[in-house]
Amino acid sequence: MVAKIRIDFHVHTKWSYDAFGDFFEISRWARFKGINAVVVTDHNRVTIHKPENINSTLFIPGIELKTPYGHVLGINLQDDLDIKLSKENPLEAIHKVGGFCVLAHPFDSRGNRKIKRLEGIDAIEVLNSSSILFKHNFKLSRAYAKMLNLPETAGSDSHLPSAVGDAFVEVEDNEFLDAMRSIFNGRGKIFGRPTSIMNKIKLNLLRITKIKF
Numbered sequence: 582m583v584a585k586i587r588i589d590f591h592v593h594t595k596w597s598y599d600a601f602g603d604f605f606e607i608s609r610w611a612r613f614k615g616i617n618a619v620v621v622t623d624h625n626r627v628t629i630h631k632p633e634n635i636n637s638t639l640f641i642p643g644i645e646l647k648t649p650y651g652h653v654l655g656i657n658l659q660d661d662l663d664i665k666l667s668k669e670n671p672l673e674a675i676h677k678v679g680g681f682c683v684l685a686h687p688f689d690s691r692g693n694r695k696i697k698r699l700e701g702i703d704a705i706e707v708l709n710s711s712s713i714l715f716k717h718n719f720k721l722s723r724a725y726a727k728m729l730n731l732p733e734t735a736g737s738d739s740h741l742p743s744a745v746g747d748a749f750v751e752v753e754d755n756e757f758l759d760a761m762r763s764i765f766n767g768r769g770k771i772f773g774r775p776t777s778i779m780n781k782i783k784l785n786l787l788r789i790t791k792i793k794f
């Protein structure tokens with residue numbers, strides 16, 4: 582049966598040094614917001630190793646890597662990354678384990694606009710709910726994706742469970758794997774809004790307790 586599948590492509594968990602929330606809390610918020618699946622993209626770390634259904638939310642293995650290209654998301658990884666290769670050639674390391682490479686928030690301060698070579702990037706994250714200049718970055722990123730003729734993705738970049746699902750990709754498909762393929766073939770529709778001010782305040786207060794300066 583063809584159904585609408587909604588995937589948040591960029592979610593951090595408590596396993597990121599600057600984020601909070603376990604899978605159950607994330608699942609609760611995902612269901613509340615009508616999200617079917619989330620990609621777990623912790624910083625430089627593969628937190629789950631196979632797709633897992635937890636409380637009716639599908640958790641998909643992923644990673645967010647700091648690279649010379651800026652932040653790159655590895656989506657739908659089939660295996661753990663080769664650590665050495667991920668430092669030398671992050672895009673190749675992601676592709677080697679069957680993942681897709683998404684250039685995350687290319688136009689905000691965390692991105693890298695000096696990219697010369699883009700071979701290996703499979704899609705551009707054009708909506709990122711945690712971007713400070715949300716609309717501005719959206720416009721630039723969308724134009725960039727169009728120019729490069731690459732598909733678009735969207736993700737909350739949530740560091741708190743209550744921000745999960747603030748941005749997502751929607752696609753109509755039979756099942757999850759088809760949905761992923763469709764999205765990377767450019768058939769996904771993106772939706773999103775900036776994370777609420779309340780979430781930002783809460784996150785910054787919580788971070789004082791977590792990050793040691």
Ligand SMILES: [Zn+2]
Nearest residue numbers: 645652685691
């Ligand atoms: Zn990032």
Ligand SMILES: [Zn+2]
Nearest residue numbers: 591593645738
């Ligand atoms: Zn992130």
